[in-house]
Amino acid sequence: MPPATREECAALDAADPLAPFREEFVLPEGVVYLDGNSLGALPRSTPGRVARMVEHEWGQGLVTSWNGAGWWDKPRTLGAGVAPLVGAGADEVVVGDGTSANLFKVLVAALGMSDRSVVLGEAGNFPTDLYVAEGAAALTGAVQRRVDPDGPDLAEALARGDAAVLLLSHVDYRSGTLRDMAGITRLAHEHGTLVVWDLCHSAGAVPVALSASGADFAVGCTYKYLNAGPGAPSFLYAAKRHHAAAHQPLSGWHGHARPFDFTPEYEPSPGVSRFLSGSQPLVAAAALEASLDVWARADLGLVRAKSLAMTDLFLHRAAEAGLASLTPPEHERRGSQVALLEPERGAGYPIVRALIEHGVIGDFRAPDVMRFGFTPLYLRYVDVYDAASALVEVVRTGEWRRGRFAVRDRVT
Ligand SMILES: Cc1ncc(COP(=O)(O)O)c(C=O)c1O
Incomplete structure (x- = not known):
């Protein structure tokens, strides 16, 4: 049974071996932050690391920092830092570009590795996955078919034997449902289908075992549970066995086998670097470096x-x-967030807004979900208890019905 009182929560905090990590994050006074599944909190070391990058590496080192400060290799060294968090080999992950762009690269690469022309997607996936799959399919003459991965449809769709690639979120962004990566990957492979996993809500949130699951490709962002800051570069995983055969479409010079030969012909790097395109936002990369040191x-x-x-x-x-x-409710099917259904039509958004006035930050996902993310490195059990108390209070008193809470901001 979960702790029943605030005192019991405080006792859990006192015994929590992760408790010292909280000091490593900047957390505004009076705020319980339950939106680390959207944008993770700022590590205290990040401003200093970014300042060092700007003032020292850029300001003093100038162009020599491509060698001297290891700028050229950042996509690989950061990839090696992300790798243990997702159960991958250090030479199977690179960091750079955004999640959507990386998704496009791996989807087109996977489509090129198959003579089939169906991308199997999930009906309720995060919209960028649906849109990018649509774009990748249109460009390659494929079609996208959408299924519910949590029901019998998935097995049926795979059994048709026409899917080149299956694109799934490991943890559903809306419900927080965690999928069986190893089981689904095995099933897809039995039917000759490659699998691309979206790990946006997994990295830093749940255990991820890409290699052990036999996963083919994966992408994920670093600005949620990995605390690298808004718009931070994303990571891309490609299983080593696919490196030679996977050709991504954004074949820029950073993905070349010998970029400084400056040859007119493109020859992809033999390794995972072939998924790189061009120069990366290295100031942002410095922020990721700081958060990976914490992780x-x-x-x-x-x-x-x-x-x-x-x-x-x-x-x-x-x-x-x-x-x-x-x-x-089952642990093995749960990510690190709780999605509650609005208690009556139209109540979800104003409840979330009212909670923010109580210092509890969650978010709302249309049409009817109130989302609360749980980040064990900087949340205490008493925070969870207090946030739940505030939620119960806002719903019980009907405080959320005040008109101002219904006014929608641009970002929900
Ligand atoms: C599952 C999933 N994929 C992708 C994204 C975002 O993609 P990008 O980083 O390109 O904005 C999100 C953002 O919340 C997401 O939840």
Whole structure:
């Protein structure tokens, strides 16, 4: 059973081996931040690291920093830093560009590795995945078919034997449902289908075992659970066995086998670097470097255990208040967020807005979901308890009905 009182939560915090990490993040006074699944909190070391990059590496080192400060290799060294967080080899991950761009690269590469012409997508995936799959399919003469990956449709669709590639989110952005990466990948391979995993809501949130699952390709952002800042560069994973055969369409000079030969013909790098395109935003990369230093010291088993305990607690309190959840109750099917259904039509957005006035920051995902993300490195059990209390209060009193809470901002 989850802790029943705030005192019990405080006792859990006192015994929490991850508790010292909280000091490593900037957290505004009086705020319980439950939106780290959208934009992670700022590590205290980041401003200094970014300033060093700008003032020293750029300001003093100038162009010599491409060699002297390791700028040229940043996509690979940062990739090697992300690799252990997603269960991949250090030479299978690169960092650069955005998630959507990387998704496009791996989808087109995967389509080129098959003589089939169907991209199997999931009906409820994050829109950029649907849109990019649509674009990649149109460009390659393929079609996109959409299924519900959590029901029997997926197995049926794979059994048709015409899917070149299956694109799935490992953790669903809306409900927080965690998919069985190893099982689904195995099934897809049995039917001759490659799999691309979107790890945006997985990296830093749940254990990820890309290599052990036999995954083919994956992409993910670093600005959510990995705390690298707004618009931070994304990561791309390609299994080593595919490096030679995978040809991505944005074949820029950073992906060339010998970029400084400046030859007119493109020859892809033999390794995962072939997925790079051009120069990267290295100031932003410095922020990722700082957050990966924090993550390198985090025990991912402890992170998972605390995440589940926190989501258990929040789900329990929400259920007591009569709020229905879209998030699976089973631990093995749950990511690191809780998605609650709005208690009545149109209530979700104003409830989230009212909660912000109580210092509890979550978000709303249309049409009807209130989302709360749990980040064990900087949240305490008492924060979860207090946030749940505020939610229960806002719903019980009907405070959310005040007109100002219904006014939509551009970003929800
Ligand atoms: C599953 C998923 N994929 C992709 C993205 C975003 O893609 P990008 O980083 O290109 O904006 C998000 C953003 O929330 C997401 O949840």
